[in-house]
Amino acid sequence: MDTPTGSAEARARAIRSAAVRPILAPGRFYWPAVLGLGALVLLAVAAYGYQVVSGLWVAGYSDRAFWGVYEADLVAFIGVSYGGALVSAILRVTNARWRAPLTRIAETTALVSLLVGASFAIVHVGRPERLWEIVAFGNLSSPIVWDFYAVLTYLVATVIFLYLPLIADAAILRTEPGPTSSGLRRHLYRLLALGWTGSTAQRRRLESAIGLIAILIIPLAISVHSVLSYAFSMTTRAGWHSTIFGPYFVVGAIYSGVALVIVVVAALRRAYRLELFITPRHLVLLGRLMVALALGYLYFTFSETLTGAYSGTTEDLSIVTTLLAGPYAPLFWLFVVAGVIVPIALVAVPGRRALERVVAAAVLAVVGMWLKRLLIVLPSATSPLVGQDWGSFQFTWVPIVITLGATAAIPLGLLVLFRFIPILAIDEMEHLMGSEAPAAETPKKEAEAWLAEPG
DSSP: OOOSTTHHHHHHHHHHHHHTHHHHOOOTTHHHHHHHHHHHHHHHHHHHHHHHHHOGGGGTOBTTBOOOHHHHHHHHHHHHHHHHHHHHHHHHHTTOGGGTTTHHHHHHHHHHHHHHHHHHHHHTOSOGGGTHHHHHHOOTTOHHHHHHHHHHHHHHHHHHHHHHHHHHHHHHHHHSOSGGGSHHHHHHHHHHHTTOOOOHHHHHHHHHHHHHHHHHHHHHHHHHHHHHHHHHHTSOOTTTOOTTHHHHHHHHHHHHHHHHHHHHHHHHHHHTTOTTTSOHHHHHHHHHHHHHHHHHHHHHHHHHHHHHHHSOOHHHHHHHHHHHTSTTHHHHHHHHIIIIIHHHHHHHSOOSOHHHHHHHHHHHHHHHHHHHHHHHHHHHHTSOOTTOOOOOOOOOHHHHHHHHHHHHHHHHHHHHHTTTSOSSOHHHHHHHHTTSOOOTTSOHHHHHHHHSOOO
């Protein structure tokens, strides 16, 4: 409730000041972080160049291990992108008012991680110059071709989903006096704003468009990862030929994606001093969603393992054995305990330091789900065919460096993007939060700053 005179204007100024903080004052950490992350990305590019010249054998691939780390990376990185998109889409569709400070970060994380994940479709191909043949001569009965078009469609939808709320924000920054309205950024904001004036008719059309794309992106994200699972489940390979893979992949993708959103939001909240707008409650609510997804994924893991062990063929039983008590058992139980059970306990068990426990749980979930993708790929890809023995995938420095570089590309992409676009959805926050007082949990000094002139 606006009791002090001019408090609504002060809140608007506070929101805008925080939203453009990465643009105007990124902090002393910015350039060291960009240089360090950029160096990792350049090393990954160099490693990929070496692989193209030398062949896939330098990445550990062979006739006995035809899939490996890159396929796990493809599924993992594309999977985490769904978390950002679905978090924003579901919160918009349900009109959850607490979403406002999270949507821009979630949507940007979805786009960057999707671009990184899609790049592994190129990395794992031994002859990348022939990728165009998928479009020109692709067999429409192949799940690989379905993947290509599904990911492309989802990429376009993700770009639109990020851009639509940016229209009103760009118009605000275009007319806002100061450094954000000068030079290159002024031209960028004028282009992005598309002549936005904020009229009632324009706002009605924009809100309808955002609502429509939010509704569409939910089934689209689900269908994309279902199609991605078909590249495995529609083969006759032991361990992959499973009817449960569609929902199994979808739940796993959303689980790891929500976890990544928590990690990114927590990191940017601290780096850019957004504690006034992104409170511990926001992350705790996301943590509860992560726990619900973790329980679902634990059930699917139990169901898949039980059916493969109890009623499966000899080949399926051999895959389960290698996971539970064979060479992959340490990684499997590490995933189950550290990647699922511990995150559930950290978030669900009441106690102090809830924010720290949620972030720790999210980090464990992201790492654990990458291990799970590796466990989906390697046992089946190295399982024996008729008259053969088990193969083995040899981990080399090439896929390790490329995976680390891809991981570094996500925070690097976010840091670069937020030098040009506001980190908070200004227009949305002013409408959803502008008439609200500071949260009850906000410290006194921060609440006073909320109502004061931004310093």
